[in-house]
Amino acid sequence: MLFRSIFVGLIIISTVLCEQESIRRCARAIGSCLLAPEAVEGPYYWNSTVRSDITEGKGGVRFRLTVTVLDTTTCSPLSGALVDLWHCDAEGIYSHYIAASLGQNTRQTDNSTFFRGQQVSNKQGIAVFDTIYPGWYRGRATHIHVKVHVGASLTNIGGSIYAKGGHVSHIGQLFFNDTLTDEVAKLSPYTLQKTRRIRNNEDGIYSQSKGSTTIVPVQFLTANGFKGAVKGDITLGINPQAVSTLAGRPGGGRPRPPPGR
Numbered sequence: 001m002l003f004r005s006i007f008v009g010l011i012i013i014s015t016v017l018c019e020q021e022s023i024r025r026c027a028r029a030i031g032s033c034l035l036a037p038e039a040v041e042g043p044y045y046w047n048s049t050v051r052s053d054i055t056e057g058k059g060g061v062r063f064r065l066t067v068t069v070l071d072t073t074t075c076s077p078l079s080g081a082l083v084d085l086w087h088c089d090a091e092g093i094y095s096h097y098i099a100a101s102l103g104q105n106t107r108q109t110d111n112s113t114f115f116r117g118q119q120v121s122n123k124q125g126i127a128v129f130d131t132i133y134p135g136w137y138r139g140r141a142t143h144i145h146v147k148v149h150v151g152a153s154l155t156n157i158g159g160s161i162y163a164k165g166g167h168v169s170h171i172g173q174l175f176f177n178d179t180l181t182d183e184v185a186k187l188s189p190y191t192l193q194k195t196r197r198i199r200n201n202e203d204g205i206y207s208q209s210k211g212s213t214t215i216v217p218v219q220f221l222t223a224n225g226f227k228g229a230v231k232g233d234i235t236l237g238i239n240p241q242a243v244s245t246l247a248g249r250p251g252g253g254r255p256r257p258p259p260g261r
Contacts, residue, residue, distance in 0.1 A: 033070055033071075033072040033075045033237045034072070034237050035072050035237050035238065035239065036170060036172050036213075036214065036235075036236040036237050036238060037172060037209045037210040037211075037213060037214065038170065038171055038172055038209065038244060038245075038246050039171065039172045039173040039205055039208070039209035039211075039246070040171070040173075040205060040209075040246055041145070041147070041171050041246055041247055042145055042173075043097075043100075044086070044088075044094040044096070044097045044100075044101075045086060045145065045147075046086070046095075046096040046097075046109070046113075046116060047084075047162070047163075048084070048086065048113055048116035048117050048118055049113070049117065049118065049160045049161055049162055050082075050117070050118045050119065050120065050154060050161035050162065050163060051117045051118070051119075051161070052117065052119055052128055052129055052130055053117075053129075053130040053131075054085065054114065054115050054116060054117035054129060054130065054131050055114065055115070055130060055131055055132060056113065056114040056115075058089050058090070058114050058115070058132065059090060059132070059188070059189045060089065060090040060132030060133060060134075060135070060189065060190070061132055061133040061184055061187065061226050061227075061229070061230060062130070062132060062228075062229035062230070063130075063131050063132050063133045063218075063229070063230050063231070063232065064128065064129070064130050064131075064221070064229070064230075064231040064232070065085070065128070065129045065131060065144070065216065065231070065232050065233075065234070066126060066127075066128050066231070066232070066233045066234070067083050067085075067119075067121075067126070067127045067128075067129070067146070067233075067234055067235075067236060068121075068124070068125050068126050068233070068234070068235045068236070069081045069083065069121045069125045069126075069127070069148060069235075069236050069238060070125060070235060070236065070237045070238070071125075071237075071238070071239075071240055072237045072238060072239050073239055073240070073241070076125075077121070077123065077124050077125025077126075078121060078125045078150075078238065078240060079121055079122060079123045079124075079125060080120060080121065080150075081120070081121040081125070081127075081148050081149065081150055081169075081238075081240070082118050082119075082120055082121075082148070082149035082150075082152045082163050082166070083118065083119050083120075083121060083127040083129075083146065083147075083148055084117075084118045084146065084147040084148070084149060085115075085116070085117055085118070085129055085131070085144060085145065085146055086115060086116040086117075086144075086145050087115050087131070087134040087143065087144040087145060088101070088115065088134055088135050088136070088137060089114060089115060089132070089134075089135055090132065090134075090135040090189045090190045090192070090193065091135055091189065091190075091192050091193045092135045092136055092137030092138075092193050092195060093135075094115075095110075095112035095113050095114040095115060095116055096109050096110060096111075096112055096113065096116070097109060097110075098110050098112060101137070115131060115132070115134070117129060117131075118149075118163055120154070133176070133181075133184050133218075133226070133230065134176075135190055135193055136181075136193065136195070136197040136198075137193075137195060138195050138196075139198065140198065140203060140205070141175060141176075141178075141197070141198055141199060141200045141202070141203035141206055141211075142175070142176050142181045142197065143173045143174060143175050143176075143203075143205075143206075143211075144173065144174040144216075145171075145172075145173055145174075146170075146171070146172050146173065146174060146236070147168055147170065147171050147172075147244075147247075148168070148169050148170040148236060148238050149163065149166045149167065149168055149169070150166055150167055150168075150169045150238075150240045151165065151166030151167060152164060152165050152166035153165050153166070167243050168243065168244045168247050169238045169239060169240050169241075169242050169243065169244060170236060170238040170242075170244055171244045171246045171247060172209065172214060172236065173205060173206075173209060173211065173214065174214050174215075174216050174234055175200055175203075175206055175211045175212075175214055175215045175216070176215060176216055176218065177215060177218070178199045178200055180218055180226075181197070183225075183226055184226055185197065187226060187227070200212075200215075214234065216232040216233070216234050217232060217233065217234075218230050218231070218232045219231050219232070
């Protein structure tokens with residue numbers, strides 16, 4: 001019964017997204033496309049490596065996210081863009097800033113890198129990441145941070161691929177349907193996080209950045225629902241000549257430690 005309810009919900013969400021896609025197609029037909037809304041970078045950004053699997057063995061609902069980047073000046077897929085993702089783990093912890101994520105009043109960093117990664121978009125403008133459905137922390141709805149760099153070059157350092165140079169054309173945040181996140185919250189290891197999760201309409205950044213337009217539609221990959229794996233697809237329209245003015249702006253609240261930490 002639960003699976004059926006979620007499935008029906010997904011159909012409704014998919015219908016809404018199809019309507020949005022129809023709008024995009026109409027926009028392309030008249031020679032213009034929709035820009036993805038900008039949102040603050042947040043306090044926990046750190047330049048990561050180019051890789052598709054960013055899980056590093058951490059627990060959570062397996063999630064394959066496909067990001068398609070469109071050039072709004074031509075209404076065509078943008079190849080060669082560096083898509084940069086980061087988000088917290090199932091307990092609301094950000095890598096590289098674990099001490100701060102645990103509520104300590106410090107900007108001390110560490111060498112952890114889970115749930116951070118970059119991918120270069122292909123000829124279809126597509127970049128794919130294997131991650132988990134993100135957790136949450138105090139004051140924020142469930143979300144993923146995203147940057148799109150243009151003109152970056154890649155270099156191999158000790159077997160890891162890093163990007164350098166170029167400029168940031170877009171900074172945004174991706175959100176999730178609250179009903180789906182309610183179901184994820186019932187599963188381990190998300191149950192370890194006792195901090196109240198606020199809903200999208202309570203999140204100031206969601207409201208300010210038109211978060212309803214960047215909700216990621218989620219589909220199940222197995223009959224096990226969220227106990228299996230899920231996938232999501234999102235399209236980001238950017239102006240590759242633009243330079244985002246939101247780089248380095250923190251905002252976004254501070255993660256709070258789970259009870260007992």
